[in-house]
Amino acid sequence: VEVPAVIWDIQRVGPSTGLPTRTSQGDVMFTALLSHGDTKHILLFPSKPEECFTMAGDAFDLAEQFQTPVFVMSDLDLGMNNWMADSFEYPTKPVNRGKVLSKEDLDRLGGFARYKDVDGDGIGYRTLPGTNHPAAAWFARGSGHNEKAQYSERPNDYVNNLDRLRKKILTARQFVPKPEIVANGTSKIGVIAYGTSHWAMTESRDQLQKEYDLALDYLRLRAFPFTQEVFDFIERHDRVYIVEQNRDGQMRDLMKLVVDPVQVPKLRSVRHYNGLPIDARSITDEIISQEGR
Amino acid sequence: MATSTTPTPKTNRLGLTVIEYKGGKTTLCAGCGHNAISERIIDAMYEMGIEPHRVAKMSGIGCSSKSPAYFMGKSHSFNTVHGRMPSVTTGAMLANRTLLALGISGDGDTASIGIGQFVHLMRRNLPMIYIIEDNGVYGLTKGQFSATADLGSVLKTGVINDLPPIDTCALAIQLGATFVGRSFSGDKKQLLAMLKAAIAHSGTVMLDIISPCVTFNDHEGSTKSYKFTKDHEEPLQDITFVPHFEDISVDYKEGETLDVTMHDGSKLRLHKLEEDYNPTDKLQALSRLAKAHHEGEILTGVFYVNTSAPTFMDLLNMVDEPLATLPESRVRPSKEVLKKCMDALR
Numbered sequence: 001v002e003v004p005a006v007i008w009d010i011q012r013v014g015p016s017t018g019l020p021t022r023t024s025q026g027d028v029m030f031t032a033l034l035s036h037g038d039t040k041h042i043l044l045f046p047s048k049p050e051e052c053f054t055m056a057g058d059a060f061d062l063a064e065q066f067q068t069p070v071f072v073m074s075d076l077d078l079g080m081n082n083w084m085a086d087s088f089e090y091p092t093k094p095v096n097r098g099k100v101l102s103k104e105d106l107d108r109l110g111g112f113a114r115y116k117d118v119d120g121d122g123i124g125y126r127t128l129p130g131t132n133h134p135a136a137a138w139f140a141r142g143s144g145h146n147e148k149a150q151y152s153e154r155p156n157d158y159v160n161n162l163d164r165l166r167k168k169i170l171t172a173r174q175f176v177p178k179p180e181i182v183a184n185g186t187s188k189i190g191v192i193a194y195g196t197s198h199w200a201m202t203e204s205r206d207q208l209q210k211e212y213d214l215a216l217d218y219l220r221l222r223a224f225p226f227t228q229e230v231f232d233f234i235e236r237h238d239r240v241y242i243v244e245q246n247r248d249g250q251m252r253d254l255m256k257l258v259v260d261p262v263q264v265p266k267l268r269s270v271r272h273y274n275g276l277p278i279d280a281r282s283i284t285d286e287i288i289s290q291e292g293r
Numbered sequence: 294m295a296t297s298t299t300p301t302p303k304t305n306r307l308g309l310t311v312i313e314y315k316g317g318k319t320t321l322c323a324g325c326g327h328n329a330i331s332e333r334i335i336d337a338m339y340e341m342g343i344e345p346h347r348v349a350k351m352s353g354i355g356c357s358s359k360s361p362a363y364f365m366g367k368s369h370s371f372n373t374v375h376g377r378m379p380s381v382t383t384g385a386m387l388a389n390r391t392l393l394a395l396g397i398s399g400d401g402d403t404a405s406i407g408i409g410q411f412v413h414l415m416r417r418n419l420p421m422i423y424i425i426e427d428n429g430v431y432g433l434t435k436g437q438f439s440a441t442a443d444l445g446s447v448l449k450t451g452v453i454n455d456l457p458p459i460d461t462c463a464l465a466i467q468l469g470a471t472f473v474g475r476s477f478s479g480d481k482k483q484l485l486a487m488l489k490a491a492i493a494h495s496g497t498v499m500l501d502i503i504s505p506c507v508t509f510n511d512h513e514g515s516t517k518s519y520k521f522t523k524d525h526e527e528p529l530q531d532i533t534f535v536p537h538f539e540d541i542s543v544d545y546k547e548g549e550t551l552d553v554t555m556h557d558g559s560k561l562r563l564h565k566l567e568e569d570y571n572p573t574d575k576l577q578a579l580s581r582l583a584k585a586h587h588e589g590e591i592l593t594g595v596f597y598v599n600t601s602a603p604t605f606m607d608l609l610n611m612v613d614e615p616l617a618t619l620p621e622s623r624v625r626p627s628k629e630v631l632k633k634c635m636d637a638l639r
Contacts, residue, residue, distance in 0.1 A: 001371075087635040090628045095621050128617050129349050129369035130389045136346060139362060141372040151362065 001140045002115075002124070004063035004098070006056070008072045010079035013275050022275030023076035025195055029250035031071050032224055038162060040169045042070045042176060043224040046078065047198040049085035055222075057091050058177055064098040066123060066172055075245070077196045077277045099125045103133045111135040114149040115161060122168030169225055176223035179230060183217040190237035191270075191287075192230075194221040194251065196277060197243050203280035204287070212288060216241075221251070226258060234263050241287055243270040245278050306342035306538055314339045316364040326478030326504025326519075327357055327426045331364040333481065334395070337488035338365060341536060349385050349392045353378040353407055356433055357399030357426035357504075376407025379414035382421055383605075389615035390606050393492065394421035401431045404440035404459045411461075415468035415497060419605040422491045422498045423470075425461055426478075428506035429517040436509025441501075447514030461501050462596055463582045466575055471496035471599040473578070475592065477522050478504040483593060486532040486561075490595070493536070493555035496604050503591065522591055529572075529581075529594030531564035553598055563595060572598050 011027045013019035018026075034041055042062055046052045055072055063070040099119075101112055106127070112135070115124045124147075127136040138149040145161070146152040183190075193201035198220050208214040219233045234240050234255070242252040249269035256264050270286045272278040302310045314335045319328050338348065345367035352358035354375035361370045373381040382394050403411050403425050414423065429442040438446070441461065442454045465473045472494045476484040484502065491498040503522050505511045511518040516525075530551075537558035551572070553561040563572065571577055578597040585592035612619070 088631060090631050091625070095625070127369075128389070129385060130347060130392055130615060130617070132344070132346050134346070134367055137367050137369045139370040139372065141370075142374065143372070 001142055002067040002126075003140065004060075004067055005069040006059045006063050006072065007069055008074060008079075011073060011075040013273075019275045021076070023196070023245065023277055024273060024275070025073070025075055025197070025245040026247075026250070026273070028073065028224075028244070028246065029248070029253060031073065032254055034071075038166075040166075040225065042066065042068065042169070042172050044070065044072045044177060045194040045222055045224075046072060046074055047195055047220065048078070049083050050088060052078070053088040054091070055177070057093070061093075061096040062172070062175060064100075065096050065175065066168060067098060067126060068168070073195060075196055099123060101125050101127050101131075101136075103131055103136070106131070106133040106135050113147040114138040115145065115164070116147040117164050117167065120167075121171040122164045122166070123171065124164075173225045173227050176225065176227060178227050179222050179233075180220040181218070181229065181233065184215055187215045187217045188238040189214070189291075190217040190219060190233055190240040191243055192219045192221055192233070192240060192251070193243040195245075197245055197272075200278045200280045200283055201243055204283035207280055207284045208287065211284070212293060214287075214291070214293075216287075224254065226255065230255075231259060231263075234259055234266060238266065239268055240266050241268045241270050241290070243272075243278070243283055245272050247271060247273040305339050307344060309339070309342075309345075311335065311339045313345060313367060314365055316366040317362050319360070319363040321356060321360065321363075322506075322508050324507040325356070326428065326502075326506070327360045328363070329478040329481075330424070330426055330484070330502055330504055331360050333478075333484045333488055335364050336485055337492060340485075341489055341492045342538070343393060343492060347391065347393055349382070349389075349394045351378050351382045351385065351394055351396040351421075353398050353402035354433075355399040355402045355431070356506075357397055358402060360426070361395075361397055376402055376405070376410060378402070378407070379410040379419075379423075383414070383417070383419055386419055386421060386606075387609075387611070388617040390420070390611055390613075391615055394419075396421055396423045398423065398425050399432075400425055400427045400429060400439040400441040400461075404461060408440075408459075412464065412468055415465045415470045415499065417605040417608075418469055418471055418496045418602055420495050420497070422488075422494075422500070425499075425501045426504040427461075427501050427517070428504050428510050429458075429515070430506050430510040432506050432509055436506070443516040446516040449509065449512055460582060460586065462499065463579055465497075465499035466578050466582075466597045469497075469602075470499040470597075471602045472498040472595070473500075473597040474595040475501045475503070477526055477591070477593055478502055479519060479523065480526070480528075480593065483528065483532055486534040487595065489534040489536065490532075490553075490555060490559070490561040493534075493557050493559040493561070494598075494600070495556040496599070496602060503593075525589065525591045527585065527590040527592050528566055529570055529592060529596070530566055532594065533562040533564065535560040535562060553600065556600060561595070561598070566594075572596060 013022045013024045014026050044055045046055045059070040059072050112125050144153050144158050146157040244251050252267050252269045348368040350361035350370040352361050352372050378396050430436045438454045440459045443458050446454045462473050476487050505519045551563045572595050
């Protein structure tokens with residue numbers, strides 16, 4: 001159907017009802033691939049209240065630009081506990097409504113095909129219900145359709161549409177929030193963390209430096225699909241620890257799916273999944289153990 | 294040389310011909326009640342002079358929910374998820390309250406998978422027309438009983454329904470819908486008048502339209518067949534609808550007719566076939582429906598109407614213009630507002 005929506009996921013412990021009042025980052029893999037069929041979604045990972053505010057704006061802009069649901073992956077620690085924060089900064093960026101055709105546009109164009117990839121970025125043009133033009137209407141449906149939004153079960157129409165959707169998620173790589181990177185230029189070990197794991201990760205880097213003289217480069221991931229910076233960061237390091245609050249290392253698994261296969265052995269996992277917010281000492285001990293020190 | 298003149302096609306008050314209200318060719322079975330309902334929708338929208346671009350056709354999943362493809366091809370349409378048409382429609386109407394939302398559902402889509410959404414929609418009095426094309430069976434999955442099938446109704450295979458039906462009209466009245474009625478796809482005159490009144494109403498209109506399934510539920514032993522419905526239909530009123538832009542007077546004896554003035558000034562004229570029935574009395578409506586069940590009648594007509602209840606838009610204190618197209622200057626609060634919020638948290 002490809003309509004914009006913003007969904008906020010305050011992740012807590014699963015499976016099922018799990019620990020309803022405890023925190024986790026356990027919905028990452030599930031949400032990235034949510035729905036049946038071949039699907040990928042845009043996810044954002046805020047680390048602090050200020051970022052919840054800015055990412056709310058980012059999420060709406062991306063949802064309208066890509067005409068798709070955007071999931072903001074908060075967690076119980078961030079979404080329901082009290083935090084101290086700086087004052088939110090007033091947004092200066094204008095709202096992005098994406099490719100919406102007006103009556104005047106339709107007068108000029110004569111018509112449009114809702115799911116046609118006119119610009120080569122996988123994103124079609126749409127009209128809003130209520131647009132006063134005889135060519136404005138289109139039929140939104142979850143079942144197979146051609147470029148003109150007409151029902152179709154033709155193999156070519158279906159494959160074209162699925163391939164266009166893949167192109168769209170690839171385009172999104174250039175527009176989602178970029179990671180924050182702290183690197184000293186010499187370290188061969190990197191860590192990747194996201195969401196509320198950021199704070200324990202920051203403290204753990206200090207511990208590792210101070211107690212073990214181990215300097216780690218750090219990438220704070222802010223979005224899925226991964227931007228080029230993430231691939232470059234993995235490539236630049238011999239080992240990369242992905243720190244997260246779930247049992248299976250879901251973000252690491254998502255990375256394994258998309259990085260160059262020769263990079264996969266570099267990816268290591270630090271996981272924390274007992275329901276309590278992740279703490280620095282757990283990260284430090286696990287990295288030291290995996291480093292064989 | 295002989296000259297020929299093409300007759301000017303008939304147009305409505307907008308100058309549009311009925312062709313402008315047609316949709317794609319139906320893929321439903323020949324004789325399906327749903328096709329007749331689509332035809333009446335086309336007639337009602339045409340005769341009421343509704344601009345096609347202002348209509349949002351909404352539906353769930355099922356034979357019924359396919360039908361928006363077969364009428365009003367110049368209107369936006371959203372074929373949503375099974376049983377989830379109410380929430381998508383609520384969102385669409387909140388985004389643009391100037392739309393006329395026409396929801397098409399079926400007895401399966403409404404009374405089983407969608408019952409949770411249905412009951413909450415009815416509570417909200419969202420301005421929309423909610424039509425149940427009710428045939429008592431799941432047509433797309435080869436004719437199993439739905440939750441509106443009557444006790445004792447028999448499937449072609451001989452299976453007897455042993456669970457009581459949900460009366461979607463009684464439920465809608467009890468929960469807060471403000472225009473509730475039942476009709477029959479085969480009753481052209483009544484259905485057309487009810488659809489026109491539905492278009493004129495502001496608030497939730499819930500119409501349960503008996504719409505026989507010719508393939509799976511139109512045989513001897515079915516209580517939703519054409520024959521059974523014709524034999525057991527018990528109209529409450531003889532219904533006439535007089536749009537605000539037409540001046541038609543129909544003479545009835547005093548006391549026999551109830552005129553309901555709709556929001557746009559149109560008149561819904563109910564010529565009473567049952568002397569004491571008052572469609573503005575909720576309790577009477579519910580008790581009459583219960584009596585109809587008890588006596589095995591298929592009661593049709595306008596059971597309940599309330600033109601003064603606040604709509605969901607009123608309750609939310611919505612602005613008059615569509616939210617979807619409000620300029621940024623009106624949707625983004627000022628810097629001062631943000632500062633005030635921040636200061637309050639210090």
